[in-house]
Amino acid sequence: MVTLVSGEPGQDDVIRARAAVAAVVDPEMPMLTLDDLGVIRSVDVDGDAVTVTITPTYSGCPAIEEMRADVRTTLARAGFGRVEVRTVFSPPWSTDWISDDGRHKLAEAGIAPPGRVGAAPTGPIPLTLVAPPSAVRCPQCGASSTEELSRFGPTACTALRRCPSCREPFEHMKEI
Secondary structure: OEEEOOOOOOHHHHHHHHHHHHOOEOOOOOOOEHHHHOOEEEEEEEOOEEEEEEOOOOOOOOOHHHHHHHHHHHHHHOOOOEEEEEEOOOOOOOHHHOOHHHHHHHHHOOEEOOOOOOOOOOOOOOOOOOOOOOOOOOOOOOOOOOEEEEOOOOOOOEEEEEOOOOOOEEEEEOOO
């Protein structure tokens, strides 16, 4: 999402700023950009000043400072003199914000992409004590029946799974 603010900068500046930010790689999952993850909420350009608004994948994300620094560095290299990176937590990030291209990149890297969560329900939220079973396809062979080895993988966003068909272990990005 690109927003033009006071001063109506040239369209070239907006396109250049948005393209630069869209190319910033996620520090924890380098096969994805922050744009693939849906972390980039807006890019506002006012002259040589750029304000980028991001929503991290969760409030305790250990990579948030690295993301901010990478956005600042990338925009400075693109010729923007003043860069501000704002972090917002509302609405909270959801795996539904991952682009189709990002989901494809995860699968190509051997990580099962998350399923779609859908819109949050309104009204009372039902309490369940057991997580619903998750059907996760194997990113290697496509088998529909896989098993969870560990709820936590190398990052807090992933779980470790194994495919009984091809016997390959893989990561699964959890739905949020």
